[in-house]
Amino acid sequence: MxxxxxxxxxxxxxxxxxxxxxxxEAQARGWVPGIxxxxxxxxDRDRCRRKKKITSAVEEVIVDAVTxxxxxxxxxxxxxxxxxxx
Numbered sequence: 001m002x003x004x005x006x007x008x009x010x011x012x013x014x015x016x017x018x019x020x021x022x023x024x025e026a027q028a029r030g031w032v033p034g035i036x037x038x039x040x041x042x043x044d045r046d047r048c049r050r051k052k053k054i055t056s057a058v059e060e061v062i063v064d065a066v067t068x069x070x071x072x073x074x075x076x077x078x079x080x081x082x083x084x085x086x
Contacts, residue, residue, distance in 0.1 A: 005016030014022075022042065027033075031041040065083060066075065080086070 005019060008019050009015060026037065026041040029041045031037055062080070062084060065080065075083075
C-alpha cells in the first residue's frame with residue numbers, strides 16, 4: 001500500500017482495517033496499484049432506502065398549511081391531524 005497502516009491512521013484517522021477494506025474494494029472495482037486512483041474506484045455504492053410514504057405534492061400542501069394559516073397563527077398538532085386525517 002505504500003505507507004504503514006500506523007502512519008495512515010495517524011494522518012487520516014482511518015483505522016488500518018478500514019484502509020485494508022478500501023484497498024480491497026478499489027481493486028475489486030478495477031484499480032491496479034501503481035496506477036492513478038479514480039473516483040469510480042472508491043465511490044460509495046447506492047444504498048437501499050425505505051420509500052417515502054408522503055409524496056412531494058402532499059408534502060407541499062402540509063407545509064403550506066403549517067406556514068400559511070389564514071390568521072397567521074400556528075396550528076396545533078390536533079388541528080393538523082384533523083385537517084389531513086392523520
